[in-house]
Amino acid sequence: MREKLTFFVRRLPIKWKLMLGAAAxxxxxFSTYNYAQYLVLKHWMMNQxxxxxxxNMAQLQDYFxxxxxRTDAFPVADSRLYIEKLMGKNQLVRxxxxxxxxxxxxxxxxxxSWIPPKSVSVSELFDITHLEDHILVYRSPIVTAQMVGTIEVASNLETFDHFSQTLLWVMLIGGVLAVFISGISGLALAKQFMRPIRRLASTIRSVKEKGLTARVSKIENGDELANLAQLFNELMNQLETSFLQQKQFVEDASHELRTPITILEGHLSLLHRWGKSEPDVLDESLQASLQEVRRLKGIVQELITLTRVESNSLSENVEPIEIEPIIHETAKRCEVLHPDFEFIESTxxxxxxxxxxxxxHLEQIMLIILDNAVKYSANNKRIEIEAVxxxxxxQVSVKDHGIGIPVADLPYVFDRFYRVNKARNREIAGTGLGLAIAKQFVHNYRGVMTIASEENIGTKVTISFPIHPNIE
Incomplete structure (x- = not known):
């Protein structure tokens, strides 16, 4: 029976559990308070x-x-009139x-006849029950110059019992009303509290059926449930963004990988048909195939690098280094590789x-940024490196004076395989993974990487690293 009751309670909706809990x-x-109050009042009335x-007993003792x-002989019967005036309703004096x-x-x-007579030598006060009557009896010995005996005073507690029963019924009815009102109030409060949870459950079902676009609407600020709904919306925003980024990554990766694979397939087919007897066709196809294989190798290598960077967090045991010589040496390497460019340093x-x-890592970040600046520079081959x-x-910034980035493309330049439309051609090498790798490196060292650009004017990439308090 107990297991069935437990199982039944567990299956109840939360609002009914809250209502039953509040009512219980x-x-x-209420019952504890009322019962204690009833006992106190009953005890007080009995003492009264x-x-x-x-x-009454003391007055009778004094009277006799x-x-x-006063008199030598006083008949007991002569005290009847006094006793009748003294006694109250539902009483006996004997x-x-x-x-x-x-x-x-x-x-x-x-x-x-309810009280049998009894002579006593010491006073006694007690209550008895005769059939349905509750009686309080007080016997006390009396000793005077003229008599030795016992005075019995008995009182029927009918009024006392009636008042006690009335008080008990009032408390019981009040308790039932209180439980009923508390149950209704608990149900109303439970419905109010459950409203955000029902919205959240409805939104989760919508997400399950329709995708990641559903959100909890009509969030009321101020309580923990509203904060939970707000947190759910923020989580869904992040999930949707991550999902879209992954989708975009798959599409871009497919595009980037499909092109060299298609070229390789074409050249291999050409070799299969003509390359065996045409040395020129053989040489041209092999050169093109090797170029595309190198391109595929570069894409795979950069994907591996990006995966490693994302899976590794900042090491707390990295030794502090002076960064100005590394920035200078990296700029000099780029200057050797691109002698037609002018690298202006201010570090x-x-x-x-x-x-x-x-x-x-710092060298790789700078090489990625400088390589992009060289690739997308036009006639003005001046690149400025400034550090403050x-x-x-x-903060370290690299500024070029090249083709720039359209405003619509700026939010996506750090996405994997993303390349501005103007740069989506075979003349400019690249996979669209460099900036994603650089930003992840910067993020791992608690830094920030930003890009500002104007079309046909130039682009400025800025990286910022916090200085540890213990490092001077």
Whole structure:
């Protein structure tokens, strides 16, 4: 039975669990408080009844003592009028002799047979139940100059019991109403709390059925559920961006790989048909095939490099190095490779500046940036290299005066295989992976890489590395 109940509760929707939980909690709190209040009130009212009956007993004791002192002979029966005035409704007063014989009985809506007479030597106060009646009895011995006996005072607690039952019913009804109201309120609050979760679940179903474009709408700011929905939207934005980038990568990689493969296939077919007997065709086809194989090898090598860069984070054990000589040596290498270009350096402010970066990685970053600047320069073959030290970081910029990048293409230049349309031709070598590799290197060293460009004016690439506090 317990397992079935547990299974049933687990299968309930969250809003019903919240409602039942709130109702159960209110019921426990209300019932505990009401029961404690009921016991306290009942105990207090019983003490009040005991105080009243004790007061009556004390008055009777004083009355008989006074009468015994005033007269030599005082019949007990003469006290009836006084006792009738003293006693209340539903009470009994009985005077017993020394041997327990009844000397006087005065009742007011009270059946004297309910209480058998009994002589006592010490006072006793107790309550008994006779059939449906609850009776409070007080017996006390009395000793005067004229008599020795017992006074019995009994009170029917009918009013007390009626009030207790009424109080109990009021508390029970109030408890039921409180539980009902708390249940309705808990259900309303649960629906309110579950609204963002239902929207989130609906959005997840939409994502499952329609793709990554669905988002949680009507997010109300201020609580944790709204923050959860906002976080889900941000996560979906990142996933959609990553998905689109991967899709674009597959399309671009297919395009880049299909071209050399198609060329290789064409030349191999040509060799198969004519190359065996035509030396010129054989030589031309072999040269073209080797060129395309080298191109494929370069693409594969750069993909491997990019994968390694993305999988490796910054090493905390990299020794600080002076970066100005590396930048200078890299510029000189490019100048030797491209003697028709002018490389203008302005790196004096980086004298003795040290950064925690691998010299090979810094050299590769600079070679990629400088190689792009050379490729896309037009008639103005001047490339400016500028480095400055700011308060908390170092900035190195490379500026060319070439064909520039259209504004629409700027957000995508760091994507894999992405090449500006003007550069998508066979005359300019490249795979479109260089900037992606450079940016990942910079990112691994907690740096930032940005590009600013204007068409037919030039492009400026800026990299920024933070200076570690312990490195001077």
């Amino acid at each position: 909690l209110i019921f426990l709190l 009844e005991k105080d009243k009956i004790q007061v 003592q006074e009468k015994s002192n 005077i017993l002799g020394k041997e327990g014989e009844i000397l006087l009985t005065v009742t007011n809506h009270f059946d004297e 004096q402010s980086l004298k003795d500046v040290r950064l925690s970066i691998s010299p090979l 030290r700011l308060r908390n970081d170092v």
